[in-house]
Amino acid sequence: MDHAALDLQRGAIAVLDPDGNVTWADDEWAAGDSENALTRVPIGGNLLQAFRAQDDPIARAVANAIVAIFEGRATYFEIEHRASPESPRSILTSIAALRGNGAGAGAAVIHRVVSGHPPATRRPQDVRTPSGEPIGDAMARLTPREREVLEFMATGLDNRAIAAKLSIQYSTVRGHVRAVIEKLGARSRLEAVARAYQRGLVTP
Amino acid sequence: MTLVQFGKGDQQLTAPFHIALIHYGEDELRQGVFSFLEPALNDPNQGIYLCGPEGEASRFLDTLAVSAGRDVREDVTERRIILGHGDADADQQLQNLLDPLRELCARGFSPVRVVGPAAWGVMGYAAPEDFLWYESRVLPSIEDLDAVAVMCTYDAARLPARALVYGALETHTHTIIDGVLSESPSFMPADRYLKMRLVHLPWLEPVEETAR
Numbered sequence: 001m002d003h004a005a006l007d008l009q010r011g012a013i014a015v016l017d018p019d020g021n022v023t024w025a026d027d028e029w030a031a032g033d034s035e036n037a038l039t040r041v042p043i044g045g046n047l048l049q050a051f052r053a054q055d056d057p058i059a060r061a062v063a064n065a066i067v068a069i070f071e072g073r074a075t076y077f078e079i080e081h082r083a084s085p086e087s088p089r090s091i092l093t094s095i096a097a098l099r100g101n102g103a104g105a106g107a108a109v110i111h112r113v114v115s116g117h118p119p120a121t122r123r124p125q126d127v128r129t130p131s132g133e134p135i136g137d138a139m140a141r142l143t144p145r146e147r148e149v150l151e152f153m154a155t156g157l158d159n160r161a162i163a164a165k166l167s168i169q170y171s172t173v174r175g176h177v178r179a180v181i182e183k184l185g186a187r188s189r190l191e192a193v194a195r196a197y198q199r200g201l202v203t204p
Numbered sequence: 205m206t207l208v209q210f211g212k213g214d215q216q217l218t219a220p221f222h223i224a225l226i227h228y229g230e231d232e233l234r235q236g237v238f239s240f241l242e243p244a245l246n247d248p249n250q251g252i253y254l255c256g257p258e259g260e261a262s263r264f265l266d267t268l269a270v271s272a273g274r275d276v277r278e279d280v281t282e283r284r285i286i287l288g289h290g291d292a293d294a295d296q297q298l299q300n301l302l303d304p305l306r307e308l309c310a311r312g313f314s315p316v317r318v319v320g321p322a323a324w325g326v327m328g329y330a331a332p333e334d335f336l337w338y339e340s341r342v343l344p345s346i347e348d349l350d351a352v353a354v355m356c357t358y359d360a361a362r363l364p365a366r367a368l369v370y371g372a373l374e375t376h377t378h379t380i381i382d383g384v385l386s387e388s389p390s391f392m393p394a395d396r397y398l399k400m401r402l403v404h405l406p407w408l409e410p411v412e413e414t415a416r
Binding site: 155156160174187189190191193195197 | 336398
């Protein structure tokens, strides 16, 4: 599992590992307490269906997030406090309840539910993409047009404004922005800009 | 330029504007939003756009209808009241906001009042840093729509402090706290916000790998 891909905000975090498991981590784990704070959830169709069927927006959001990970639209997701600071706990409780309702033997394994303090930060020393590729190398894989779009993104422009600047279609700009985000291994528009900015590759 | 009155007291601002209602829980939300929208609910010349995570606008409209004591479905059918939703792509979310506002303005509604809740780390919504970028782009994006009044709602009972500080205080020119409208001394124009805040957000900064 790529631990470096974990974000560091407070709340529940889930990461898809190479074996196809979603690993839940909480603040205590992220703070470096122990592997015991990990909760491994092998994903199966029954689990997803059960999540979706629940009258619980958080459970449905989790299901959507898991699908997004499998479809490659996300590498991890996090859930911050929503209804209450107990949200991460309630999610894991939901998983446990699913097991009890026969949602699928072995579909979910709950080791432990822990709440804790905001995690300590841990990120690679150099700016790298989640795959471990240095950001400079990732930048080199951008096409000239994608690089141009990134430079406009770094000035804060939205896609429609970028399309006007470059005299190209809005949908084309959207495609370029998605490619930039993906190639830089970022999870968001701003993270792509920040990564490039941190290396002095663009100037906001 | 359009002077926009608020429902209670003599509070008013000149549109276009982008303000944050900082509330604690659902009751304060209802009171604050109803106070802002009440003049438009009862005036067929005014437009309303409600947005937020999927289903949120519809749910909120039901609450408003109860507060207003009348059925508002016809207003929705006639698109005097438009319901929208956010998007995981912050740019798309911005377009989702601007398209109906341009439509309402083009049809002559004035003012056009907008209410949308801040969503932080919610699936189906933009990542927090992109949400902040979206917030910072709202005001420059509506500067040519002089009848538009945007209110974003921030629930202090649910959102982390960084959402309130970076979002509510730094991307809105004014805030309403406990019903009182005041200028936000922390507001930063979009360009400055990008350079001073967005690219330096703590969770986007590289830090040293620590041994476990």
